[in-house]
Amino acid sequence: MACRICSGRLQQFADFGSQPVSDAFVAPCDREGDGQGDTAGEYFFRLAVGICESCSMAQLLEEVPRERMFHEDYPYLSSGSAVMRAHFGSLARRLLATELAGPDPFVVELGCNDGTMLETVASAGVRHLGVEPSGGVARLAAARGVRVREDFFEAGTAEAILNEHGPADVIYAANTLCHIPYLDSVMSGVDTLLRPDGVFVFEDPYLGDIVERTSFDQIYDEHFYFFRAGSVRLMARRHGFDLVGVERLPVHGGEVRYTLARRGARPVSPAVDALVAAEEAAGLGDPETLRAFAARVAANRDRLVGLLTGLRDRGATVYGYGATAKSATVLNYCGIGPDLVRFVSDTTPAKQGRLTPGSHIPVRGPEAFADPYPDYALLFAWNHAEEIMAKETAFREAGGTWILYVPDVHLV
Template sequence: MAPEPRCRICGDAVVEFLDFGTQPLSDAFRDPGDTAEEFTYRLAVGRCGTCGMVQLTEEVPREEMFHEEYPYLSRGSSVMREHFRSLAERFLTTELSGDDAFIVELGCNDGTMLKTVAEAGVRHLGVEPSGAVADLAAEEGVRVRKDFFEEATALDIVAAEGQADVIYAANTLCHIPYMSSILRGVTALLRPEGVFVFEDPYLGDIVERTSFDQIYDEHFFLFSASSVDEMARRHDLELVDVERLPVHGGEVRYTLARPGARKRGAAVEELLAEERGRGLGDLAVLERFAERVREVRDDLVALLTRLRAEGHRIVGYGATAKSATVTNFCGIGPDLVEFVCDTTPAKQHKLTPGSHIPVRPPEVFSDDYPPYALLFAWNHADEIMAKEQAFREAGGRWIRYVPDVHVV
């Protein structure tokens, strides 16, 4: 019998409310001739009854996910490039405007945000464990340390560089189960008046939109303002600001500081009150979310099966990490989706994890438009649909499954 899952924030029991079954690593794209057994794990999510943190019940070793061939690039979307440029410029005019200012980014990826900081001549350091993307950051003039961030890493940085005015992380903190070590590192690295700013997918948006594919191996935590508030308090930090973000299907940017160092903004209390009003931390609300997820699964499989039975071709659009949850939870394979087109060279001419759907370059999509395209990259829908006007003009229709299954 498996041991009862324990909360990675407070150590109390975690109550499971949704099980996606056996899943592969979300970014483990395979060569067509590869016959090796795939790494799998059980993807299930639960809620801590004490601190309210929503989290996976099984941890995937970090080395399995973040390695030399990690394929995700921050620069892949024009929307995200502008998002990071704008934030960097905000930091430069606020937190980094003093003498010898210093910013550290955890999980800097290809350096998209820090490039703007570097070009301004401000002292910076990116910490990135995935070697290939770290090399891309270095090519852009960004100083990078190839490493996982934890308490020992932070102490090394302090010894060599001093403390930081800003510690920043985008779509990174939710990846890290060993949060106590991270936050001890943050408190060691942060200057007394400094801020720790991170942005990640927001539990409130996931529940409201039934965007269940935001749950996969890399997203260990699903943060809410209330759970982050409690997490910060337990690690001698204070949640002082929140900002709702439209990117990646709905995120929140959290700002933490040392207790008393910053005045707590009204936005924090407003979001906490909204969450209480919605019952976002209630297990019953999360269980109803799980019921809707299973309904979406059944509706999507029924639609794809009917369209294929009628002789229609269906192609996937965007070989995203989160699409692994969809294809494997729903049992979608090459029999239903002919291929998935994606702009990332490292994914092209490979097979999707678990479901083994071929991944093709985007020009294959336009060479012979299918009548239907299943939009896995739904969080970039506006950008994609604007780019793919010719698909619509040719009579093509998009299949979407967030917040429910529909054809547009």
């Protein structure tokens, strides 16, 4: 397997074994009356991650075909967190006040999902287009008044959008660019569609935070790349772009928002050099640093499994909280099934009544969480901990304890 950016040699640093598609929640099959679900249709792949010896981009070693992940029934909803709704609202207002303040501006969002960001742009009457291949969520965006093209963004899509709408002032993508192995095609599409002085802004989980927090569950099928400023800058240069801005974001366990502009078109913020220098100092491009991360991951797995096994053996009840895509890696890598975690509570309608992929733990609505409260709750949606703990104060008042595994296994 060669680097998807530069064809360089990849050095593997972590292997999570055979894993299912992280958002492929299984419909329970009653045929045998065992409630165990029909495993016949599940797709597994080898989840391993490596770093390119030439351009230092961290990436998966095996690619899941995109149609297996992003389709009509893709269940993830951007609107599922109040913090994320506020985050996207403020980003949209910032873009409207800056990059989109000129005459008849046009913004394109890749992976607009249910329209949580573009809704604010649409309400302001500004020309926009969401590009979203997953039909179900694309229709939710349309119902919010967002204009959507149901499609994968790539070179050909960009050409078609340019012909229909003209050039874009801003192309934006949140938690989407790192999902796209064919970045070459996407960058050539950005080159086609973006105005000469336009910006390409994207935000994704940050390799620096993943390594610092040992948040290994950020590694799953959809997260193909693990960006950092140094590797993004090299990738941008290959396509005639400068990395002109970086901004660290607290959401989703630590992200960076990157701003790209055509070479020489915009001044480069000093924050870019500063972040690249901090990454060098932290050894983020060094396979040794990443192998040390993998060793911490294995130790955390052993502690988590030990804790859950002990709790089961002494008759304590444990529920999961948040049937995240991230949890697929935790559950399948640790071998956690319904004997250790009775069910997972989640607000997403399309996940409820189904079983977690590979591990087959039932997913129920949030009302089940309090009926009655468990002794322990394993917080898979740890990136939303503040929001969740604020609304679930009654759980701890009832004597419940949270289990977290990032940055290490601990009880709250």
